[in-house]
Amino acid sequence: MDRKAIIVLVLSFLLLVAWVPLVNWLYPPKPLPSGAKPGLTNKAETIVTNVSPTAATLVNPPTNTIARPPLAPKETERLVELTADGSTYVFTSHGGGLKQVILSADKYPETTKRGRAKGANGPGVLLNRGALKPVLALGGHPLLEDDRAYHLSKTGQVVRAEKELAGGLRIVKEFRPSSNYLMEATVRLENVGATDLMVPTQEWTAGTASLVHSKEDPMQLGFFVHDGHSGKPVHINEAWFANRTLGCFPGTPRQRFETAGNPAVWVAVHNRFFTLAVAPKDPAAAVIGEKVDLNLEEKDPTRRAGLQTALIYKGQALEAAAGRNTIERHFVIYAGPKDYGELARLGEQMKNNLDYVMDFSGFFGFFSKILLLSMKGLHDSFKLPYGWAIIIITIIIKLLFWPLTQASTKSMKRMAALQPEMKKIQERYKDDPQKMNRKLMEFMKENKVSPLGGCLPMVIQIPVFFGFYFMIQSAIELRGASFLWAWDLSVPDTIATVFGFPINPLPIVMGVTMFWQSSLTPPSPGMDPTQQKIMKYMPLIFLFVLYNMSSGLTLYWTVQNILTIVQTKLTKTDAAKKPGTPAGPALIKKK
Known part of the structure; x- marks a missing residue:
């Protein structure tokens, strides 16, 4: 070099x-401008009294409207906690909704650290962390979000939030946590006055995507919106809001997303490993998503950013007469890990494809799903650590591709043996490139070799590699799973930091094995010296690219390299044991 x-x-x-x-x-x-308050506050809607049952469809509704009530001094926030199936649900009187969910610290600690003793996990993962509004907070219009607090009460495993607005509109919410990270919620808008009401468009907060801790990557924040009809939900992430030019250079940031067209059957905010999904019984007319500045003590504004979502329901009339004076909506809330098995079961049970939260759609998603199920199957059936499960899956994949790789290796050796004759052809017809290429193809056809034979195994394994990559990005099973010196297979296996630079042994071992593997592979015939140098030092490029990737991914790549080296050695030994001399290349006919 x-x-x-x-x-x-x-x-x-x-x-x-x-x-x-x-x-x-x-x-x-x-940073987002201070005091900026997301929501549909630009619509000139009011609560209208003394209207007919068809007032929701009137073009010119009556003009006798209720003025916005004076804001009372903000009351002290009151919190009510409720524990179910290891998760703690915290409800707030400010907004009358689910403020946050604290998962079990034993199962899902906030951070995974090297050498942490069992039972010393610290706090559990916090969902909806730093959110400006609790889940199922009601907004969308000034008259629906005054500063008065909700009255909270707890009866058994049910939390109730209640508040009455001016004009006779009462808001009642009931939350019932159950098992498997699920919660059922019921909200009611009741007309308790003597006159009919026109309720404006409502904005029900559906959760906020936020980082579990400051070390996480903000690029992994996002939310999904599914209409129940399209094959794939809409996925909006931090990159969509950043709107970077060519994916790298700063562009004009977006602040707001809104769906159009089909109703939404669920919306799910997520970070890398956890999600908070809200599925209404009656689909919402639309979903909005906004980038907000969270209530977090973080110096870096990118670590304070969150993605807040809300379900939109159109306004409608509420009569004063009994039986027609209530709007009732039902929601199912999932707040927990991105566990594919659990999400797939819930998606099948609710018929809404909730497992799409895993983002296993598309061509590579098919491989991600198979690899995840295989890894989890080995772990559950044989009690294997996930590191060994990855190694066994890699061995199985290598065995499946063994005949193809072996044939490829032999083809490359034949190509290397034919290279002197091919160089003669190139020299003879160097002034006529078209004829030279034709003669080379005829020569290779006569000798039954192909220049693509050595590339085919690598091309076929590309989907497996990307399948591993996308699977590891969201597989909760690997979070905190250790192997050898790697204490967490979902992050780099850093053992030390020197002058701010992390020392990650697995990528280094991977790079060494790739160099070894490339030294055993003969260069393709006809490749110019520059290309040979690029291919020779390609392992160095892979080392740079994968250096800070998850250790589970570099473990797979390292084992795959070692198995390829073993196969190459065995193929050479097998060829050396065969008696006789291989047939020489076909003679070049002079014309």
Whole structure:
């Protein structure tokens, strides 16, 4: 490798490491304006009294409206906690909804750390962390979100929030947590006055995507919206709101997303491993999502950012007469890990494909699903640690591709043996490239070799690699799963930090095995010296790219490299044991 190539590789590596800090330094992220309050506050809607039952469809409703009541001093927040199936649900009087969900610290600690003793997990994962509004807070119009607190009460395993607005509109919410991270919620809008009401468009908060802790990547925040008809839900993430140019350079940020067309059967906010999904019994007319500045003590504004969602229901009339004076809505809330088995079961039970939260759709998603189920099956059936499950799956995959890889290796050896004759053809017809290529193809056809034979096994294994990559991005099973020195297979296996640079052994071992593997693989015939250098040092590029990836992914790649080396050695040994001399290349006919 010449000096120029070394300089280019070193500069590329330094640029790769410093790219994100450099962009953030040149273009610091702009915090959301303080005091900005998301919601549908630009619509001129009012609660109207003395209207007929068809007032919801009137073009010019009556003009006798209720003025907005004076805001009372903000009352002290009152919290009510309720524990069910290991999860703690915290309800607030400010908004009368679910403020946060605290998962079991034994099962899902907030952070995973090296050497942490069992039972010393610290706090559990907090969902809806730092949210501006609780789940099922009612808004969308000034008259629906005054500063008065809800009255909270707890009866057994039921929490009730109640408040009466001016004009005779009472809001009643009941929450019933159950097992498997589920909760049933019922909300009612009751006309308790003597006159008919026109209730404006309602905005029911459906949760906020936020980081579990400050070390997580904000790029993994997002939310899904499913209409129940399309094959794939809409997925909006941090990148959509950032709206970067070419995916890297700062663009014009977006602040608001709103669905259009089909109603929404569920919306789910998520970070990397956890989700909070709200599925209404009656589909919502629309869903909005907004990027907000959370109530968190984080210096970095990107760590304070959250994605807040809400279900939109159109306004309608409420009569004063009994039996027609109530709007009642039912919701099922899931607040827990992105466990594919559990989400698939719930999706089948509710007929709404809730497992789409795993984002296992598309071509690579098919492989991700198979790999996850296989890994979990080995773990559950044979009590294998997940690290060993990954190794066994890699061995099985290698055995399945063994005949193809072996044939490819033999083809490459034949190509190497034919290379002197192919160079003669190239030299003879160097002034006529078209004829040279035709003669080369005829020569390879006569000798039954193909220049693509060595690439085929790698091409076929690409879906498996990306399947592993996408699976590991959301597999809760790998969070906190240890293997050898790696204490968490979902993050890099950092054992030390030197001058701010992490030391990750697994990617280094992976790079060494890739160099070893490339040294055993003969170069493709006809490849120019520049391409040969690129292929020779391709392992170094992979090392840079995968250095800070999940250790579970680098474990798979390392084992795959070792198995390929073993297979190459066995193929060479097998060829050496065969008696006789291989047939030489076909003679080149002079014309």
